[in-house]
Amino acid sequence: MHSIGAGTMFAFVVLTCNAHATFSDAVKDVPFDDLGKKPHDLPYSIWQLTEHTRIAQNDILEFCSNKNYKEKNWPADYWPKKNAPSNESEWKNSLQQIKDDLDAFIDLLKDDDADIYVPFEHGNGQNLMREALLIVDHTSYHTGEILIIRRLLGNWKKS
Incomplete structure (x- = not known):
């Protein structure tokens, strides 16, 4: 039902990000x-x-794949208490759960029976495409923060 290659395009954007x-x-x-x-x-x-990235991505996956989704408490349930x-x-x-959840989300997008533009029955107008873009945006934002910290610590050497 969705545009041909929407899931593949999402996977490309998230996993390759050549820029x-x-x-x-x-x-x-x-x-x-x-x-x-x-x-x-x-x-x-x-x-x-x-x-935080893992928790948020998993929460989005749960929201998209579970009609009985229960909302988490913000911000307490989204941020770890420990520094390390x-x-x-x-x-x-x-790191493995982040990868596994991303793969599961991409599978949702690739499902030929899914219409990525139709709002979920259990949401407030959200649809699969919106949630996909949310994952991309959220992960990109925090990726930038991680890179800044690594540069400040002197341990970032992009190959």
Whole structure:
């Protein structure tokens, strides 16, 4: 029902972003000891921005795929309390869930039975395309913040 290639185009925009660093680029090879640092009194660490991105993206996926979606409390449910992950496994799991949830969202867009422009019955006028654009916009915003923190910490070297 949707335009041919809408899901593929979304995947291309999110995963390739040839003009800018991707989220994956931004979080690749961050030294573990730097994940909780907040240079120059910035309000968030790389870990907090990454976890916030994960939580928000998962929330959008849940909203789009679950008619019984329950809204989270803003901002308490969207931001981690800790500055840093407890261990490297927690960091890797967060990154993997971001990837897995993005793949699941792209699958929603690629579903031939989905009309990406029709509002959800359980929302307030939102549709799949709007939520896709929200993921792109939100992730891009926080990717930029992560890159700034990495530059301030002196550990960003784009290849």
